[in-house]
Amino acid sequence: NAGVTQTPKFRVLKTGQSMTLLCAQDMNHEYMYWYRQDPGMGLRLIHYSVGEGTTAKGEVPDGYNVSRLKKQNFLLGLESAAPSQTSVYFCASSDPGLNYNEQFFGPGTRLTVL
Amino acid sequence: GQSLEQPSEVTAVEGAIVQINCTYQTSGFYGLSWYQQHDGGAPTFLSYNALDGLEETGRFSSFLSRSDSYGYLLLQELQMKDSASYFCAVSGDSGYSTLTFGKGTMLLVSP
Numbered sequence: 001n002a003g004v005t006q007t008p009k010f011r012v013l014k015t016g017q018s019m020t021l022l023c024a025q026d027m028n029h030e031y032m033y034w035y036r037q038d039p040g041m042g043l044r045l046i047h048y049s050v051g052e053g054t055t056a057k058g059e060v061p062d063g064y065n066v067s068r069l070k071k072q073n074f075l076l077g078l079e080s081a082a083p084s085q086t087s088v089y090f091c092a093s094s095d096p097g098l099n100y101n102e103q104f105f106g107p108g109t110r111l112t113v114l
Numbered sequence: 115g116q117s118l119e120q121p122s123e124v125t126a127v128e129g130a131i132v133q134i135n136c137t138y139q140t141s142g143f144y145g146l147s148w149y150q151q152h153d154g155g156a157p158t159f160l161s162y163n164a165l166d167g168l169e170e171t172g173r174f175s176s177f178l179s180r181s182d183s184y185g186y187l188l189l190q191e192l193q194m195k196d197s198a199s200y201f202c203a204v205s206g207d208s209g210y211s212t213l214t215f216g217k218g219t220m221l222l223v224s225p
Contacts, residue, residue, distance in 0.1 A: 031211055042217040050211050101147045105156040
């Protein structure tokens with residue numbers, strides 16, 4: 001049982017490049033989330049999904065897109081990276097049938113945009 | 115929208131008791147959660163309070179007062195491994211399925 005995994009762990013991009021971050025969970029959770037964490041800012045919600053095929057905007061969605069084609073995967077895309085998107089990105093999942101407030105987090109992806 | 119306030123840093127010594135406070139302003143509220151994060155790693159869930167009162171889980175306890183929009187995390191018998199960042203998070207403003215996190219409190223435990 002791997003829990004929540006994220007790939008890649010580290011990435012350096014140049015301004016304007018695109019990339020996709022992959023999140024996978026093997027706990028059969030309905031809900032999945034993407035956060036970014038910047039120094040002194042805590043965790044801020046980018047997008048989330050309450051089920052396969054559904055997505056919704058969070059607090060800071062601009063510049064990002066997401067897709068949830070399979071229940072176990074949640075993809076975060078950056079179409080044209082900007083230095084302001086340099087951050088640590090965390091994916092999380094939760095089960096509404098148990099306690100949706102208990103979110104299980106992946107190890108994070110450290111992204112630098114030059 | 116929501117805003118959460120918690121101290122940026124708290125220091126304590128091994129064996130002591132420390133309380134990390136969290137106040138919130140929300141347009142909707144379902145409950146208050148606490149998470150722990152070591153050295154920028156994956157945050158881990160500690161507790162959740164939906165009702166007023168104290169919830170105890172081992173050395174950690176969490177309290178909520180809905181009328182005061184206030185909660186706290188109480189850590190007893192502090193150990194060096196408790197040095198970490200602690201985040202409070204509220205649910206209820208953007209639907210019941212999402213959390214809004216505070217900026218975090220860094221706890222430094224010294225020998």
